[in-house]
Amino acid sequence: MSDPMNAKAQKQPDSNQQQESKENKDSNGTRNATPDLDRSSSKGITGLIRLLPYAKPRVWGFVLIFAFAIIFNITGTLQPYLVKVAIDNDLNISNPDLRGLIIIGLVYILSVVIGVAANYAQVVMLQYNGQSIIRAIRLDLFRHIANQAMQFFDRTAIGRLVTNVSNDTETVNQFFTQFFLSTVSNGMSLVMIVFAMYELDARVATYSMILVPIVFVISFVFRKRMRRAYQTTRTRLSNVVVFLAENLSGIRIIQIFLQEKRQAKLFEQLNSSHREANILEYGTSVSFNRSLELLGNLAVAAMIFVGGDVVLHHGMEFGTLYAFITYIRNFFAPINAITQQWNTLLSALVSADRIGNVLRLEPAIQDPVEPVQIDDFLRSQGSIEFKHVSFAYHPDQPVLRNIDFTIEPGEFVGFVGATGAGKSSIMSLLMRFYDVTDGQILVGGQDVRDFRQADLHSLIGLVQQDVYVFSGTVADNIRLFRSDISDEQVVNAAVTVGANRFIERLPNGYQTPLYAKGMNLSMGERQLLAFARIVALDPAIIILDEATASLDSRTEEWVQAGLQAVSQSRTTLVIAHRLSTIRNADTIYVLDKGRIVERGNHEALVAAGGYYAALHENSGIDAKDFRKNAQMRLECKATT
Numbered sequence: 001m002s003d004p005m006n007a008k009a010q011k012q013p014d015s016n017q018q019q020e021s022k023e024n025k026d027s028n029g030t031r032n033a034t035p036d037l038d039r040s041s042s043k044g045i046t047g048l049i050r051l052l053p054y055a056k057p058r059v060w061g062f063v064l065i066f067a068f069a070i071i072f073n074i075t076g077t078l079q080p081y082l083v084k085v086a087i088d089n090d091l092n093i094s095n096p097d098l099r100g101l102i103i104i105g106l107v108y109i110l111s112v113v114i115g116v117a118a119n120y121a122q123v124v125m126l127q128y129n130g131q132s133i134i135r136a137i138r139l140d141l142f143r144h145i146a147n148q149a150m151q152f153f154d155r156t157a158i159g160r161l162v163t164n165v166s167n168d169t170e171t172v173n174q175f176f177t178q179f180f181l182s183t184v185s186n187g188m189s190l191v192m193i194v195f196a197m198y199e200l201d202a203r204v205a206t207y208s209m210i211l212v213p214i215v216f217v218i219s220f221v222f223r224k225r226m227r228r229a230y231q232t233t234r235t236r237l238s239n240v241v242v243f244l245a246e247n248l249s250g251i252r253i254i255q256i257f258l259q260e261k262r263q264a265k266l267f268e269q270l271n272s273s274h275r276e277a278n279i280l281e282y283g284t285s286v287s288f289n290r291s292l293e294l295l296g297n298l299a300v301a302a303m304i305f306v307g308g309d310v311v312l313h314h315g316m317e318f319g320t321l322y323a324f325i326t327y328i329r330n331f332f333a334p335i336n337a338i339t340q341q342w343n344t345l346l347s348a349l350v351s352a353d354r355i356g357n358v359l360r361l362e363p364a365i366q367d368p369v370e371p372v373q374i375d376d377f378l379r380s381q382g383s384i385e386f387k388h389v390s391f392a393y394h395p396d397q398p399v400l401r402n403i404d405f406t407i408e409p410g411e412f413v414g415f416v417g418a419t420g421a422g423k424s425s426i427m428s429l430l431m432r433f434y435d436v437t438d439g440q441i442l443v444g445g446q447d448v449r450d451f452r453q454a455d456l457h458s459l460i461g462l463v464q465q466d467v468y469v470f471s472g473t474v475a476d477n478i479r480l481f482r483s484d485i486s487d488e489q490v491v492n493a494a495v496t497v498g499a500n501r502f503i504e505r506l507p508n509g510y511q512t513p514l515y516a517k518g519m520n521l522s523m524g525e526r527q528l529l530a531f532a533r534i535v536a537l538d539p540a541i542i543i544l545d546e547a548t549a550s551l552d553s554r555t556e557e558w559v560q561a562g563l564q565a566v567s568q569s570r571t572t573l574v575i576a577h578r579l580s581t582i583r584n585a586d587t588i589y590v591l592d593k594g595r596i597v598e599r600g601n602h603e604a605l606v607a608a609g610g611y612y613a614a615l616h617e618n619s620g621i622d623a624k625d626f627r628k629n630a631q632m633r634l635e636c637k638a639t640t
C-alpha cells in the first residue's frame with residue numbers, strides 16, 4: 001500500500017510539520033531527524049483522521065458491518081416490545097390469548113437467533129477489517145522506519161519504535177474494532193430505544209430525555225482528566241518498554257559490570273510510576289462509569305415510582321411500564337458502553353499521533369530524482385575516490401578533515417588508527433549512511449549521491465565486527481533469503497572462504513537453524529559466514545571491520561584465509577585492529593583525529609619511522625594502545 005499519511009502530509013503541511021521541519025534542520029541545512037516521537041502533534045482527532053485512508057479499501061466491509069449492526073439492534077429493540085404486547089394483549093386476565101402468546105414466543109426466539117447470528121457476523125467481520133487495516137499501517141511503519149537514514153537511528157531509542165509498531169498499532173486497531181463497533185452499534189441502539197419510547201408514550205419519553213444533559217455534564221467534567229491520565233500512562237509504559245529493550249540488548253555489559261542492582265532499581269522506579277499512572281487512569285475511568293451507572297439506576301427507580309403510580313391510576317398499561325423500565329435500563333447500557341470506549345478513543349488518539357509522527361518523517365538521506373543506472377560495467381567497477389572529504393555528526397565537531405585518497409579496482413587497503421580516529425566514519429560515508437559535510441565521494445567514477453541507495457549498497461558488501469545473523473538456517477544467512485541464489489552457489493560460497501569446515505560439522509549442515517544474533521556460532525565462525533555471504537552476493541567492493549576480540553590461532557588462520565579468498569578480484573577496505581591482517585595491503589592509511597597522517601605500504605611506513613612504525617613496534621599490543629607511544633615518537637621527532 002502506498003503511504004496515504006505521507007501523501008496527505010505532503011499536500012497539506014500543517015503548522016506542526018513546519019515546526020518539525022524547523023527542528024529537523026541543523027546548522028548545515030541538512031535534515032538531522034531528531035524527532036520527538038512521543039510528542040502529541042495534533043490536538044484532538046486529527047491524528048486518527050489522518051489514518052482513515054488506511055480504512056478506505058475496507059469500506060464495503062464496514063457497510064456490511066453496519067447492516068449487521070442494524071439487524072442486531074432491531075432485534076434487540078423489538079424484544080421488550082414483544083413482551084409488552086404479550087403482557088398487555090395476550091395475558092389480559094379478562095381475555096387471555098394462548099395462541100397469540102405462542103406466536104409472540106416464537107417471534108421472540110426467532111429475533112434472538114437472528115440477533116445472535118448478526119452479532120457474530122458483525123464481530124468477526126470487524127476483527128477482519130481492523131486487522132487488515134493494522135497490517136497495512138504496520139507495513140508502512142516498518143518500511144518508513146527502515147528507510148530512515150542512520151542519524152535517525154543514532155538518535156531514536158529502538159524501544160520507542162518497537163512500541164510504535166507493536167502497541168500503538170494495536171491500540172489503533174481497538175479504535176477500528178471496539179470503538180467503531182461500540183459507537184455504531186450502541187449509537188444505533190440508542191436511537192432505536194428513543195424511537196421506541198416515543199412510540200410507547202411521548203410524554204414519559206420526553207421526561208426521560210432530562211437524562212441527556214446530565215450525562216453530557218458528567219462526560220464534560222471527566223473528559224479532560226481522563227485524557228491527561230491516558231497520555232501519562234502511555235508515555236510511562238513506553239518508557240518501560242524502551243528501558244527493557246535497551247537493557248536486554250546490553251545485558252552482557254550489565255552483568256559484566258555488575259550493574260544489575262542499579263538497573264533493577266531504575267526499572268523499579270519506571271515500573272512504579274507506570275503503576276501509579278495506571279491506577280489513576282483506572283480510578284478516573286471507574287468514577288466516570290460508576291457515576292453513569294448510578295444515574296441509570298436512579299432513573300429506573302424514578303420510573304418505577306412515577307410510572308407505577310400512573311399504572312395504578314390506569315394512565316398506562318402495565319406492559320408499557322415494563323417496556324419503559326427495560327428501555328430506560330437499555331438506554332444506559334449503550335451510553336455506558338460508548339463511554340467505556342472513551343478509554344479506547346483516548347489511547348487511540350495518542351497512538352495515532354505517535355504513529356503519525358513516524359509516518360510524517362522524511363528520510364534525511366533521499367535518493368536522487370534521476371539516479372545513475374547501475375549497468376554491468378558499473379557493477380564490476382570497484383574504484384573509490386575520496387575528494388577532500390570533511391564530515392561532522394554534529395555541527396562544529398568535525399570528525400573527518402580533508403580526507404583525500406583513491407583506491408583502484410581490486411586493491412586491498414587497510415585503515416589503522418586509534419579509537420575514535422574516524423575509520424568507521426569513512427566507511428559509513430562510503431555507504432552513504434551519512435552525507436559528507438564537504439567534498440565528494442566517487443564509486444566507479446560516480447558521486448555516491450547520484451545512485452539510488454539500494455543500488456549503491458548492492459555494490460558494497462559489509463562485514464562488521466559483530467556479524468548480524470538473521471533468524472533462519474545457515475543457508476538462508478548466506479544467501480540472505482534471495483531466491484535467485486541456488487543451494488549450489490551457497491555451498492560454493494562457503495567452500496570458497498573455508499566456512500564449509502564448520503558448517504558441515506553442524507547437526508543439520510546448511511539447514512541448521514541459527515539462533516537470534518548467531519549465538520550458537522563462535523565469533524570466527526560468524527566472520528566466515530559473513531565472508532560466504534559476500535561471495536554469494538558478489539559485490540565489487542567489500543568493507544571489513546575486523547573483529548577486535550582475539551581469535552584462537554587456528555580460527556584466525558581460517559579467517560585470514562577466508563579474507564584472502566573473498567578479497568580476490570574485489571576492492572577491499574579493512575579497518576584493522578591486528579596489523580597482521582593488513583601487512584600485505586597495497587596501501588595502508590593511518591588516521592589520527594580525523595586526518596590521514598600517513599599512507600603507504602607496510603615496509604614504507606615502517607621505514608618512515610612514524611606513527612605506523614610505533615604501532616608496528618608495539619604490535620604485540622592491541623592497536624588501540626599504540627597511540628600514546630606513537631604520539632611520544634612524533635613529539636621526539638619534532639624536537640630533534
Ligand SMILES: Nc1ncnc2c1ncn2[C@@H]1O[C@H](COP(=O)(O)OP(=O)(O)OP(=O)(O)O)[C@@H](O)[C@H]1O
Pocket residue numbers: 154393394399417418419420421422423424425426
Ligand atoms: N553516530 C555517531 N554520532 C555522533 N558521533 C559519532 C557517531 N559515530 C562516531 N562518532 C564520533 O566520531 C568520531 C570517530 O568515530 P569512528 O567510529 O569513526 O572512529 P573509529 O576510528 O572507527 O574508532 P574505533 O576504532 O573505536 O571504532 C568519534 O569521536 C566518535 O565519538
